[in-house]
Amino acid sequence: MRTLFFSLCLAPLTLFAQEPATGGVHWSDIETAQKAAKKDGKPLLIDVYTSWCGPCRMLDKNTFQEARTAAYINEHFHPVKFNAEGGETVIYNGKSYSNPSFDPAKTAGRNGTHDLTMAIAPMNGRIAYPTIVYMDKDGNVLAPVQGYMSPEQIEPILTYFGEGFYMKQEFPEFQKNFVSKRK
Numbered sequence: 001m002r003t004l005f006f007s008l009c010l011a012p013l014t015l016f017a018q019e020p021a022t023g024g025v026h027w028s029d030i031e032t033a034q035k036a037a038k039k040d041g042k043p044l045l046i047d048v049y050t051s052w053c054g055p056c057r058m059l060d061k062n063t064f065q066e067a068r069t070a071a072y073i074n075e076h077f078h079p080v081k082f083n084a085e086g087g088e089t090v091i092y093n094g095k096s097y098s099n100p101s102f103d104p105a106k107t108a109g110r111n112g113t114h115d116l117t118m119a120i121a122p123m124n125g126r127i128a129y130p131t132i133v134y135m136d137k138d139g140n141v142l143a144p145v146q147g148y149m150s151p152e153q154i155e156p157i158l159t160y161f162g163e164g165f166y167m168k169q170e171f172p173e174f175q176k177n178f179v180s181k182r183k
Contacts, residue, residue: 023065023067023070024064024065024070025064025065025070025073025074025079025081026074026079027047027079027080027081028078028079028080028081029080029090030044030046030080030082030090030091030092030116031090031091031092032078033046033078033079033080034078034092034093034139036078037078037135037136037137037138037139038137038138040137041137042076042077042078042137043076043077043078043134043135043136043137043142043161043162044077044078044079044080044133044134044135044136044137044139045073045077045078045079045080045132045133045134045135045158045161046079046080046081046082046120046132046133046134046135047059047064047079047080047081047082047130047132048082048084048117048120048121048129048130048131048132048133048144049081049082049083049084049129049130050083050084050085050110050129051083051085051107051108052108052109052110053129053130055129055130055147055148056129056130058148059130059148059149062150062151063148063149063150063151063154066151068151068182069151069154069155069158072155072158072162073158073162075162076158076162076163077158077161077162082114082116082117083114084113084114084117084121084127084129084131085099085102085110085111085112085113085114085117086099086102086111086114087099087102087104087111090116092116092119092120092139093139097114097115097116097119098114098115099111099112099113099114099115100112100115101113102114113127120133120135120141120144121133121144122144123144123146128146128147129146130146130147130148131144131145131146131147132144132145132149132154132157133145134157134161134166142161142166143161143166145157151182152180152182155180155181155182156174156175156178156180157171159178160174160175160178
């Protein structure tokens with residue numbers, strides 16, 4: 001009886017000890033994101049990263065965990081976190097992609113480049129990490145954007161793709177008139 005009493009008294013305390021479920025970007029896999037995008041019309045945002053990439057970790061910590069940036073991404077995109085050197089097979093636009101060079105024994109360091117990375121992330125024929133790939137609701141690549149970006153740097157790009165400005169004007173014109181909502 002005493003054990004039950006203490007359990008009931010301590011149970012509410014565990015509610016306060018848990019981390020909030022709303023922190024950061026709510027990542028998904030590409031198949032789930034594509035299905036959802038076809039239903040609701042939101043674009044996809046794909047964070048193409050590697051486990052060894054320092055700027056990728058900075059992007060996670062400084063940008064994707066920043067409350068306003070994460071909330072904007074969660075509201076306007078179907079966000080996908082994709083390991084550019086991972087070993088999983090994925091289906092993208094009805095086609096299967098894999099990493100034929102993947103070695104499960106290599107848990108740290110470089111591990112071959114996934115075929116999907118080569119299909120969606122090159123810029124001028126080159127791959128760099130991190131790369132954020134923006135796609136329309138049908139999975140068509142709108143733009144791969146390479147390199148680390150702070151919340152302030154990524155804001156105009158997120159707005160451009162997240163609110164559909166890419167359908168109306170070129171990015172340089174949009175950027176000239178962009179006014180940040182961060183104050």
